Amino acid sequence: MSEHHHHDHDHDHSELSDTELRVRALETILTEKGYIDPAALDAMIQAYETKIGPRNGALVVAKAWTDPAFKAALLADGSAAVGTLGHVSRTGDHLVVVENTPARHNMVVCTLCSCYPWEMLGLPPVWYKAAPYRSRAVKDPRGVLADFGFSIPDDTEIRVWDSTAETRFLVLPMRPAGTEGWSEQQLAEIVTRDSMIGTGLVRAPGAPS
């Protein structure tokens, strides 16, 4: 039942090649009808593969950790604040940034489909789009965090944001101890994708896990 089953390519060859043939046929039809230019698809895929990924979100987080005015602006209006950073891709109009603190841990899900801040984090991983996460995140988020191998204190509020409209959520994780005096670039290196979804914590290298 899991959407993860398609990782098992070796066990699924006939289904996969059937799909592959159907996808190719559709692209041929759309191309012959003039709707699409395959070179445009190539360019789009290349952009997703090279320009749009969690690095964008990490740069935003690192900036927020080192620049209190930027952090305040980011929490007040995520889209506007990210728009002031020339080196980060444009993010559309509906970015909401939510801050993790010792009192509150934020986690983002889309129970209905797969809504995710693409411009900040790239394309979502399979687990984010699959039934186990979508079903459990809103009911048993601590159980989900355990699946990711960590826990938060029992008295920390856990806030789950279900992305049911076109607003998109980015978690601003807590800056780990031991990173005092680090540059934005150094900090950006340690910010993980999962920490910006709320299914991970940022750890300084060498820190105990």
Add this chain to the structure above:
Amino acid sequence: MNGVHDMGGMDGFGKVEPEPNEPMFHAEWESRVLAMVRAMGASGAFNIDTSRFYRETLPPEVYLSSSYYKKWFLGLEDMLVERGFIATDEIKAGRASVPPKPLKRGNFTVDSVERVLTRGSFTRPASAPAAFAIGDRVRMKNIHPTTHTRLPRYVRGHVGVIERIHGAHVYPDTAAHDQGENPQWLYTVVFDGAELWGPDGDPTLKVSVEAFEPYLDPA
């Protein structure tokens, strides 16, 4: 619709299994499907709400047993056929044989790519003042439309509090069915875990949804 896609709170799907060093695509065809969906959407063949509805209406057994991009592919094929952009005979033959139907925003070329990479805006002018203010208690309507909706089952009938107001946005419930953008006020509504899951739920849990005004009643 009360479809199998509306998964919040369901049990039995097992553990979340993160894949270490997951590739962006698990097969090349996945990237072609993503790009075709984005391209045909950007060209005006369908909007994002319609494309979601076509995935939601896949038969439940197909939805649950198909990979993510397989669902995208099946929804895309259905949409393009039903909207007259391609014919089933063309799919069978794997070749175009029917003249194309004009696309609202023109064919998708290399020059169109940049447009797809920046997310569009869904904010629209409001036609009336917002009915609710931050801090208001609201009850989510107990409605079960068979059409597209973004009101998940697990919050219907429950009471929450308005936490944020996002302005008026395109209303997916009508936009998905070509009944217009029909802009509606959009709110973040936050619920106590116990309100949703009962006294045995996690006492530290709060859950929010993004809710359009027609989903809400005063509480």
